[in-house]
Amino acid sequence: MGSTPYAHPLPTPSTPAGRDGLAALLARPDQAVVALDFDGTLAEIVPDPEQARAHPGAVPALAALAPKVASVAVVTGRPAGVAVRYGGFAGVPGLDHLVVLGHYGAERWDAVTGTVRTPAPHPGVAAARAELPGFLDDIGAWHGTWIEEKGQAVAVHTRRASDPQAAFEALRGPLAVLAARHGLIVEPGRMVLELRPPGMDKGVALAEYVREVDAQAVLYAGDDLGDLPAFGAVEKLRSDGVPGLLVCSGSAEVPELADRADLLLPGPAAVVGFLSALAQRL
Structure with a gap:
């Protein structure tokens, strides 16, 4: 990952709240959750969603980062099992702390067990x-x-x-x-x-997971309108005293997300570079 543009140094968030969030993550990584959207954040957007795959550097970056933080969570609208397959997350050394919250949290895959918990469909x-x-x-x-x-x-x-x-x-x-x-x-x-179904969104999923692991800092990276509830959840956590960093995987298609982000990265390759640099720093 040394050739990535963000290997050294870490980019600086543009907002005070974002800088506080990154500082808290660096100071207490074992109490931090790093949460990430899949499509457009870890994987490029493609015309056929069935052809989407994680960026080649994503799994190595996550495997380097996951043992150093409380948890890494992939929060996606896809079925959890599909995200696991397209991401190549199963059976990877170092990814024991990874969970995939699929269908906006309605499904959950844990790397430790390798199983998916799925509710009855609506x-x-x-x-x-x-x-x-x-x-x-x-x-x-x-x-x-x-x-x-x-x-x-x-x-x-x-x-x-x-x-x-x-x-x-x-x-x-x-x-x-x-x-x-x-x-x-x-x-x-x-x-x-x-x-x-109503009541399913990434904000609910993220907030519940942060409470579950009692995280004291949170990073969330996304690229689309469906990530706005997760941004809102991080903003609510900030107001409750939990520092957070909001990252937008840069897209001119979604200015609503970019305008609320603390850090803009130009797509999945840059997100992977940032995660790799974060793991190196930790």
């Missing part, structure tokens, strides 16, 4: 999934869109459409109606609209 997800192809066809939005089955959720991607942003905007209202009919909500992302 019945509205299966109903919405069955209805979606005909629904999209009826409103003339089928061409170029793509449905992703996510177990506890279902997503409609527009990145392959001839005009991805126009398709995204055209679908938001109709999909909200469909979701409400089945007791679901719509979560927008980067050219994706996800239908999922």
